[in-house]
Structures are given as structure tokens and as C-alpha cells.
Amino acid sequence: xLMQSAAExxxxxxxxxxxxxxxxxxxSDYGIHWVRQAPGQGLEWMGWISPYNDNTDYxxxxxxxxxxxxxxxxxxxSMELRSLxxxxxxIYFCARHSMRYSGSYGAFxxxxxxxxxxxxx
Amino acid sequence: DxxxxxxxxxxxxxxxxxxxxxxxxxxxxxxxxNWYQQKPGKAPKLLIxxxxxxxxxxxxxFSGSGSGTDFTLTISSLQPEDSASYYCHQSFSVPPVTFGQxxxxxxx
Numbered sequence: 572x573l574m575q576s577a578a579e580x581x582x583x584x585x586x587x588x589x590x591x592x593x594x595x596x597x598x599s600d601y602g603i604h605w606v607r608q609a610p611g612q613g614l615e616w617m618g619w620i621s622p623y624n625d626n627t628d629y630x631x632x633x634x635x636x637x638x639x640x641x642x643x644x645x646x647x648x649s650m651e652l653r654s655l656x657x658x659x660x661x662i663y664f665c666a667r668h669s670m671r672y673s674g675s676y677g678a679f680x681x682x683x684x685x686x687x688x689x690x691x692x
Numbered sequence: 693d694x695x696x697x698x699x700x701x702x703x704x705x706x707x708x709x710x711x712x713x714x715x716x717x718x719x720x721x722x723x724x725x726n727w728y729q730q731k732p733g734k735a736p737k738l739l740i741x742x743x744x745x746x747x748x749x750x751x752x753x754f755s756g757s758g759s760g761t762d763f764t765l766t767i768s769s770l771q772p773e774d775s776a777s778y779y780c781h782q783s784f785s786v787p788p789v790t791f792g793q794x795x796x797x798x799x800x
Contacts, residue, residue, distance in 0.1 A: 613779065613791060613792075613793045614736065614781075614791040616788055616789040616791065619787075619789075628786070628787040628788075631788070664736070666735075666736075669741065674786055674787075675783050675785075675786035676724050676783055677741070677783055678738050678741035678747075678781070678783065679728070679736070679738060680738050680741075682735035682737070683735065684735060685734075685735055
């Protein structure tokens, strides 16, 4: 399973870091994607990281503001988003990629419970 | 980027009805198409992967079909607990991962 950190409240311009701890499988074998959902909206892909080799890909719309890291000692992936605006208010989900050592061709078979991030002055 | 267009955006049907949701890709994604169900306040749940394969633990009333650019998700006999939003997702051309805009299914 994937267990995410608690809800966060930030002011505009600040940063937030959300964590996602994996258990029950070999952490380094499967990539982790981040997906967010603004209130009343659909799913938006943010990027992914391979805990195997720390390779990352980010959505073009977030390039320069987002960083994803992994820590194999704690089986945890983290996502940091900087220069927050009200448009970043959303639920942030981590999700496991179903294919080993890959970020494509598979599905998101295990999801975290979601972390609510609210950006407000 | 591959654009995913889902329709209808919302539908209302009665218990026992057959429901079909369509997802169209802007170019071929082969069979790398997945479907998710999401209930309010919850994480999405994988229903169908690789266009036609039923995820473990998902009721057999859910099925998927299609390849290339046109895909469908079918609920053969709608149940009250199927009231949710449904999303398609292509994993063929990554990055970026892309999702359909979602279909909300309501029970009459």
C-alpha cells in the first residue's frame, strides 16, 4: 500500500512537500507517479520517479516548480512543489506504476489515500 | 501529446441498465488504455488495464474493449454502488501521461 502525509495549508509563494511511503512490495522495482485533482476537476498528471535509478519525468506545465525524490532506506517518495498559487489547491495522489522498472505501458494499480493541499492567504 | 476525449461527460441510468462510456485518443495508443473508477473524496481505483483486462477483485459486470484510438467501458448491469466518476488513461506515449476528462455516472 501507499501511505501519504497529512493535509497542508500554505500561503501563496510558499513551497510544500508531500510524502508517500510504500509497503508490501519491493520499493525500488516500481515507479511512482503523482497525480493531482483540483476541486471539482479531473485528474492531472504531474510526473513520475523511478526509485530504481532516480530517473524522473515532469509535466511540462510544472517544469521548474516540481521536484520528486526517493529514499530507498524508508521506501518513501516525496514531491515538492514551489511558488504555490491558488491554482495549486488540490488533492495530491501518489500511484504505483504496475510494470517493473518502467513508467509507461502499464497502469496505476495502487494509489495513496490523497493529501489535501490548500493554498490561501 | 496524445489527447483523450471521453463521452458522455455525465449520464443517468437505472439499476440494471447497460451503460457504455467511450474514450477516443487523438492518435493510436495500441491497447495501452486503462479505466479507473473514482468515488467522491477517494482515490481512483483501477478497473480495466490494457484495454480489456479486468483488474483483480473487480466485478465481472465491468468490461473493456477497443484498440488503436477507440475504446469503451461497459457496465453490463448497473448497480447502486457504481455511482461514481470514470476516467480513461493512456500509457502508450509517456511523458506525458494523459487522462480523459471523466464521466460521471448517476443512478436514476
